[in-house]
Amino acid sequence: MFYKRNFLKSILPLIFLLLGFQSFAEPSIDEGKALFKANCNQCHNKDMKSDLTGPALGGVEERWADYDQADLYKWIRQSQKMIDEGHPKALELWDAWQPTIMNNFANLTDDQIAGILLYVDGVYKGTYGPKPADNVVGGGGTEEKGNDLPFYLMILGILAILALILARVVANLNHMADTNDGTATGHRKTLIEQLLSPGVIGFALFALILIGGYITVNNAMDLGRQKGYAPEQPIKFSHKTHAGDQKIDCQYCHDGARRSKHSVIPSTNTCMNCHSAVKEGSKYGTAELSKIHASAGWNPNTGKYFADDVSDETIEKEFKKWIGDRYKAAKGEDVKEKRVKAEVNAQWKAIAGFVNQPIEWEKIHNVPDHVYFNHAQHVSVGKVECQTCHGKVEEMEVVEQFSPLSMGWCVNCHRETKVQFADNPYYDSYEAYHNEMKKGTRSEVTVEEIGGLECQKCHY
Numbered sequence: 020m021f022y023k024r025n026f027l028k029s030i031l032p033l034i035f036l037l038l039g040f041q042s043f044a045e046p047s048i049d050e051g052k053a054l055f056k057a058n059c060n061q062c063h064n065k066d067m068k069s070d071l072t073g074p075a076l077g078g079v080e081e082r083w084a085d086y087d088q089a090d091l092y093k094w095i096r097q098s099q100k101m102i103d104e105g106h107p108k109a110l111e112l113w114d115a116w117q118p119t120i121m122n123n124f125a126n127l128t129d130d131q132i133a134g135i136l137l138y139v140d141g142v143y144k145g146t147y148g149p150k151p152a153d154n155v156v157g158g159g160g161t162e163e164k165g166n167d168l169p170f171y172l173m174i175l176g177i178l179a180i181l182a183l184i185l186a187r188v189v190a191n192l193n194h195m196a197d198t199n200d201g202t203a204t205g206h207r208k209t210l211i212e213q214l215l216s217p218g219v220i221g222f223a224l225f226a227l228i229l230i231g232g233y234i235t236v237n238n239a240m241d242l243g244r245q246k247g248y249a250p251e252q253p254i255k256f257s258h259k260t261h262a263g264d265q266k267i268d269c270q271y272c273h274d275g276a277r278r279s280k281h282s283v284i285p286s287t288n289t290c291m292n293c294h295s296a297v298k299e300g301s302k303y304g305t306a307e308l309s310k311i312h313a314s315a316g317w318n319p320n321t322g323k324y325f326a327d328d329v330s331d332e333t334i335e336k337e338f339k340k341w342i343g344d345r346y347k348a349a350k351g352e353d354v355k356e357k358r359v360k361a362e363v364n365a366q367w368k369a370i371a372g373f374v375n376q377p378i379e380w381e382k383i384h385n386v387p388d389h390v391y392f393n394h395a396q397h398v399s400v401g402k403v404e405c406q407t408c409h410g411k412v413e414e415m416e417v418v419e420q421f422s423p424l425s426m427g428w429c430v431n432c433h434r435e436t437k438v439q440f441a442d443n444p445y446y447d448s449y450e451a452y453h454n455e456m457k458k459g460t461r462s463e464v465t466v467e468e469i470g471g472l473e474c475q476k477c478h479y
């Protein structure tokens with residue numbers, strides 16, 4: 020018994036050390052990305068390479084290398100103060116950029132700033148997220164997920180060896196003590212006996228449960244939740260072009276959002292409203308827009324839909340003619356016939372699968388089947404902006420999932436958000452609240468207070 024107690028005593032601090040490892044703060048590149056998006060990207064270009072309202076941030080640490088790291092951190096917290104104090108680098112920046120003033124970010128911790136700088140550097144050097152070429156306008160993209168499991172396994176391994184050595188030492192000490200007391204049995208525990216002792220087995224079980232739990236929780240949390248998810252789509256459709264530059268209203272295409280549970284992805288017909296006129300694009304020529312025409316069964320040469328009994332050969336011939344003609348027009352008539360043929364075949368290969376088929380867009384957002392989410396409730400009744408939940412879609416070349424779509428995300432918003440109570444007939448039935456507001460004893464009603472935290476509202 021004495022031995023076992025000692026063993027546990029010696030192992031306990033190690034267990035606490037192990038548990039403590041999780042909570043050591045470390046600069047995180049993912050947190051840096053989130054912070055950059057929330058605080059910096061309205062002024063600093065997210066490609067890190069070109070100037071915007073403020074200078075491109077790529078390579079900034081090298082530019083500040085002549086000074087203490089603390090100076091750069093201080094700049095980010097209180098740039099104006101540093102300019103006032105006459106710091107040479109600060110004055111140089113001010114000379115170049117005045118009168119634009121950068122905000123103060125006095126609340127950022129060292130780790131958070133380090134995280135932002137890691138992210139800046141990662142995007143600049145192309146080691147983080149999508150390749151720089153996609154990143155120039157798209158941003159986001161697939162995030163690499165740090166896997167620190169090997170690290171934890173290594174720590175565990177080291178701890179296990181330490182524990183074994185300690186156990187050996189303790190056993191020897193016990194044996195010596197017993198010998199001194201004259202109570203020694205003459206039998207000293209062998210390594211095998213020690214390995215099979217309750218203490219060691221207990222520790223091994225404990226470690227297994229810890230690792231198993233860690234893996235399970237980590238994977239479970241990611242199921243169906245993919246913040247930042249931005250799959251490649253069958254057509255290079257850009258929200259920046261359509262909702263941003265062309266200023267097309269979100270609900271022109273997603274007209275379900277206002278009146279139904281689902282926002283609905285527009286059908287090919289909606290695209291054809293414009294792309295029967297805009298037949299060729301400035302970016303991809305015929306390559307992308309012909310996919311829409313093929314899907315609609317529409318002949319871009321004649322501007323008419325193909326007849327029902329048209330043969331596959333005719334469709335192929337018509338599209339190849341269209342692509343070839345437009346390619347020659349773009350390159351000049353003296354372009355080599357071989358080159359045209361190669362282009363035509365390559366484009367047709369990509370388009371053929373779309374003929375008379377609906378476009379199969381990859382779904383990005385998904386809440387699990389047991390959750391009830393209704394767009395109309397939020398957009399029409401709650402008057403929540405699309406951007407609150409989906410981010411600045413009108414700036415995204417490729418849509419990416421902006422919110423975590425976790426239960427905590429829904430519930431937090433319901434706790435904090437006031438419902439637009441006044442002048443909204445949907446809420447007429449809440450007489451008590453209306454009376455309190457009239458009397459002045461209540462100034463606001465949150466979603467929580469109309470039942471927005473009740474399990475069955477969100478769960479089937």
Ligand code: HEC
Pocket residue numbers: 054055058059060061062063072073074075076079082094095098112113116117118119120121122124135
């Ligand atoms: C309101 C616009 C604005 C915002 C927001 C902003 N900055 Fe700036 N930033 C500037 C401007 C403008 C400059 C150039 C110096 C000046 O005029 O103050 C600058 C300069 C810098 C520099 C020095 C660059 C160099 O080449 O040495 C760093 C670093 C920097 N900003 C980091 C950040 C970080 C990190 C954030 C977010 C936490 C941020 N900035 C948010 C406008 C902004």
Ligand code: HEC
Pocket residue numbers: 252256258261262267268269270271272273284285380381382383384385405406409412413417418
């Ligand atoms: C010209 C039509 C059009 C307009 C305008 C438009 N969208 Fe879209 N939207 C699409 C198409 C097509 C898709 C599917 C392809 C994709 O994901 O890029 C889509 C996808 C989305 C998705 C992802 C859906 C998923 O799979 O989870 C969101 C979110 C979205 N749009 C929001 C918006 C918002 C917000 C606006 C307004 C700022 C807007 N859209 C404007 C056509 C449009």
Ligand code: HEC
Pocket residue numbers: 254255256257260261265267285286287289290291292293294297299300301302303304305307308311
């Ligand atoms: C309200 C009009 C309108 C609607 C509806 C519309 N578009 Fe567009 N689209 C445009 C305009 C304008 C451009 C810019 C053309 C250019 O840059 O040459 C464009 C450009 C594009 C491009 C880039 C072409 C290129 O080569 O640069 C693609 C791809 C595209 N649209 C796909 C779609 C799809 C898919 C839909 C349906 C979901 C759709 N569009 C609906 C007006 C529209």
Ligand code: HEC
Pocket residue numbers: 269270273276277280281282283284384385386387392394397398403404405406407408409424
């Ligand atoms: C309160 C948050 C919230 C608001 C506001 C919101 N959405 Fe969504 N959106 C979601 C969630 C959550 C999903 C996933 C729904 C699902 O899986 O059933 C989603 C999914 C989508 C989809 C994929 C198709 C679908 O319906 O599942 C599109 C497109 C979309 N939203 C567009 C919009 C547009 C356009 C607006 C504004 C008119 C908007 N959303 C407003 C949270 C929101």
Ligand code: HEC
Pocket residue numbers: 386390391392393396397400401402403407408424425428429430432433436437438466469470471476477
């Ligand atoms: C940006 C804030 C916001 C987010 C995020 C949000 N909601 Fe809501 N939600 C609201 C508002 C505002 C209302 C009030 C509209 C109303 O009265 O129905 C509401 C109402 C609801 C209701 C009706 C409640 C009732 O008592 O009638 C349901 C159900 C609901 N939300 C589900 C969800 C689910 C599920 C999610 C997450 C996938 C979610 N919401 C995320 C703001 C939000």
Ligand code: HEC
Pocket residue numbers: 240242243244386387390424425426429430433471472473474475476477478
């Ligand atoms: C405002 C909407 C909302 C309310 C209210 C709500 N949930 Fe959820 N719940 C969700 C969403 C969204 C998910 C899916 C989370 C995900 O996919 O990660 C979820 C997931 C779950 C899960 C599955 C475990 C998980 O995290 O995926 C359980 C269990 C659950 N909820 C129980 C409850 C209970 C019990 C209540 C009442 C106390 C409740 N929920 C109230 C939105 C809600």
